[in-house]
Amino acid sequence: MKQVKLFVNAANQKSKINREIYGHFSEHLGRCIYEGIYVGEESSIPNKKGMRNDVVEALKEIKTPVLRWPGGCFADEYHWKDGIGPKEGRKRMVNTNWGGVVEDNSFGTHEFMELCEQIGCEPYIAGNVGSGTVQELAEWIEYMTFDGESPMANLRKKNGQEKPWKLKYLGIGNENWGCGGSMFPEYYAHEYRRYQEYCKNLSGNELYKIACGPNSTDYDWTDKLMSMLTNRLPKAIALHYYVMPGTWAKKGSATDFSTEEYYNTMHKAYMMDEIIEKHCEIMSRHDKEHKVGLIVDEWGNWFDVEPGTNPGFLYQQNTMRDAITAAITLNIFNQHSDRVVMANIAQVVNVLQAVILTEGEKMIKTPTFHIFRMYRDHQDATLLDSYVENNEAGEDVLVPALSQSASISEDGSILLTISNCDLAEDYEVVVDLVDREFSECSAELLQSKMDGYNSFEDGHIVEPVDYNGYRMEDKKIILAVPACSVVSLKLKR
Template sequence: MAKLVINDIEEKNRIAPEIYGHFSEHLGRCIYEGLYVGEKSDIPNVNGMRKDVVEALKEIDVPVLRWPGGCFADEYHWKDGIGDKSKRKKIINTHWGGVVEDNSFGTHEYFELCKQLGCKTYINGNLGSGTVQEMSEWVEYMTFKGVSPMAELRKKNGHEEPWKVDYFGVGNENWGCGGNMTPDFYANMYRRYQTYVRNYDPEKPIQKVCCGANVDDYHWTKHVLNTCYDHTPEQLHGFMDHISLHYYVHPEGWDIKGSATDFSEECWYKTLKKALYMDTLINRHSSIIDQYDPDKKVGLSVDEWGTWFTCEPGTNPGFLYQQNTMRDALVAGITLNIFNKHCDRVKMACIAQMVNVLQAVILTEGEKMIKTPTYYVFHMYRHHQGAKLLESSLSGINEIGECEWIVPEITESVSKKDDIVTITLNNLSATDKKDLDISFVTGKEYEVVEANIVTSSDMHAHNTFDSPEVVKEITFKNYKTVKNGLKVTIPACSVVEIRVR
C-alpha cells in the first residue's frame, strides 16, 4: 500500500513566496497584447494594462515579476522606454521575431503593472551591451529620492517618488545571448557592475542576482563563484544575494522540441522524467554553492523554467507561442514540489513566461482570454507561499513509464501556515489511479478544510478560446477521513491539493 507520512511536529525552512514568481520578456505577445494593450485600446484596461489579465493574475498571488528579459535584457537600453511615447525610439527586436519594438512599455509601465498586481519587482539589467554608467543611472532613476540628474528626469517624466526595486539581475544568460562570455570574464564583469547598483535607501536594499548556469554547466557555477569570492570582504551581504539557474524541458531535444498537444504516452513520461531532472540540477549546483556559502545566505534563483515545445502551427516561430495541456500541469506540479523541498537554498523562481509565451499561465487572442492548466496549478499551490515546509516521505510507490523514461507514480510536498497543512500531490501516471494512505507523526486528527484537483482523462486536454474550461480546478472528493489521517484515491494525470486543520 502506498503511504505518505507527514512529520507535523517540526517545521523546517520557510517557502519563499518568490518561488512562485513569473517572467515577462519583450517576446512575441507576452507584453504587447498579453499584459499591455495601451490606454487607447478598446480592450478594457487600467492605464494600459489588460483588466482581465491583471485580475486573473491577482487570483494566483503573483509574488514577483521579472522584466525586461531574458535575451532582450542585454540589448535593452532603458532610456529608449521613458518619456513621451510618441517620441520613444523604435527598434527591431532582433532576438524575437524581427518585429518592431516601439518601447511603449518601459520602466514606468512596468512599475504600474507591478503596482496593479501587488507584486515585488525584479529588473534585469543590461550587462551584455550596456555600460556601467547606463546600469548605474537606471538604478538611480528608479530608486533615488534626492537631487540628481536621473531623479530629476524621473520627476520630469511624471513620477515624483522613487520606486522600490526588490531584485536586480546583473546581466542575463551571459554564457550565451548575453555576450558569450567565459565564467571568469563574466564574474569579473559582475563584480564591477554590481558595485554601481547602489542602495540609495538603506531601508529598502536591492537584492542582486548574479547570472548562473545553463542547465548542468557546473563549470560555470564553480568558476563564477570562485572569481566572485576571490578577494572579497568576508561579509558578502549586498555583494551577491542570488545566483540564477535556467532550465527548460525539451522532451524531444533542443532542435526538435516536439508538439505541445500531439504527443505519445512515451513522450508524456519522457517530459515528466526531464521535469524531475530539476531536482538533480538543484542538488548538484547547491553542493557547489555550499563550498562558498555554507550558511545558505545566497539564494538559488531558478528565474527561467518551464516547458519549451515547437510553436503552434501558423504562428511566428520567433514568438514562442505554444498551447498548454495536462502535461504542462504535471510539469508545473512536479517542479513546484521540488522547489518547495529545496526551500533552504531555492529562494526565487520565475516560470517562463507569464502570458502567450512558452508555458504561459494565460493565453489571449484579441479580447478573449483563457486560463491554462498551469494557471490552475499555481492557483492551488499559492497556499504554500510563505508557509513552513514539513518533512514528508512516500513509501510503496512504484516506478512507471516506458523504456528509459521511468518516473515515480507520485510526487508531493507539504507545508504549514496558520495551523493549516497544505498537501500537494501529483499522479504522474497517464492511465492509472493511485490509492494513498496519508498519516501524521503526532497522531492528531485533522479535518479537511479544502480539497481541489486539476485533472482530465485525456493527457492532451487543453483549453481553447472556443472551449475555455475543458481543464479547470474543481473540488476534489476522492478521500475519506480516518483515524490519524486520510485515505485518498488520486486519479491518473492529476494534480491535487488537500488542506487540513
C-alpha cells in the same frame, strides 16, 4: 487501485517556502507584453493605464509575488532610456532576438512599475550587461530609486513620477554564458564585481543583487563563479533550465504527442531535483553559511511553436502534461526551499509555458495557471518533512509516479499537494499525519487526458473541481489520486 503510504511529520518543520518561488517572467517576446499584458489606454479591451484588466485580475488570483522584466535575451539589448518620456518620442527598434518585429518601447520602466503596482507584486529588473555599460545600469537604479536632487531623479520627475519606486530584485545580466555576451565564467565574474559596485542602495532602497548563474547542468560555471566571488557574494545566483522531450531543432508538439514523449517530458521535469542538488553542493563548498540563494528565474516546458505562428514568438498551447510538470517542479522547489529562494516560470502570457493565453479581447487560464492557484497557499508557509513510498510509471523511460510537498501556515493549517503522472494507474494514498490531528479537510482535483487543453472556444475543459475522493480513518486520510491528475488537500484543526 494501488495503495501507497505518505508520511507528513508536522513536528519536523523545515525551511520557509518563500512566496517568490511562485514568481513569473515577462519578456519583450512575441505577444507577452504587447497584446498579452499591455494594450494601451485607447484599446477597446478593458484596461487600466493600458494594462489588461482580465490579465491583472488573473495574476492577482494566483497571488503573483514577483515579476521579472524586460528579459531574457531582450534584456541585454535593452537600453532603458529608450522606454521613458512621451511615447511619441520613444525610439523604435527591431527586436532581433524575437521575430524581427518593431519594438516601439511604449512599454517601459514606468509602465512596468505600474503593472507591478496593479498586480501587487515585487518588480525584478534584469539589467543589461551584454551590450550595456556600468554607467547605464547605475543611472537606471538612480532613476528608479533616488529620492533627491540628481540628473536621473530629476528626469524621472519630469516624466511624471515624483516619488521614487522601491526596487528590491536586480539581476546583473542574463544568460551571460550565451545571448548575454557569450562570456566565460571567469570573465563574467569580473564583470559582476565591477557592475555590482556601482549599483548602489539609494534613499533607503536596498537591492537584492542577483548574479547570472549556470545554464542547466553547467556545474563548472557555478564552481568558477562562486570561487571568484567569495568576497563579493551576491544575494543569489540564477539558474535556467527548460524541459523539452526532443532536441533544440525539433522540440516536439505542445498538443500532439505520444505516451513515450509524455513520459520523457516527465523524466526531464524530475531532473530539476538532481540539477538543484548538484549546484547546491557546489555552492555550499564556497558558501558554508548558505548566504547565497539559488534562483531558477527561467524554467518551464519548451515545445515547437503552434503551426502558423511566428517562430520567433514562441507561442505554444498548454495541456495537462504542462500542468503535471508544473506541479512536479513546484513540489521540487518547495522541497529545496532552504536554498531555492525564487523561481520564475517562462513566461507569464502567450509565450512558452504560459499561465495565460490571449487572443484579441479573449483570455483563457491554462492548466498551468490552475496549478499555481491550487499551490498558492504554500507561499510563505513552512515546509514540512514528508515522504511517499513511491511506484514507477512509464514505458521505456521510468519516473516516480507521485510527487508531493507539504507545508504549514501560521494559523496551523496544512497544504498537501500531490501529482500523479501515471497515465494508467490510480493510487490510494494513505496519508499518515505525525504529531497532528485535524477535524476539517477539503480538496481540489485537476484531471484530464494528457493532451487536454483549454481553447478560446471553450476555456473550461481543464480546470479544478472540488473533490471528495477521501475519507478520514484513525487519524489518517485515505486519498484517491487518479491517473494523470493533481490534488491539493487542505487540513485544518
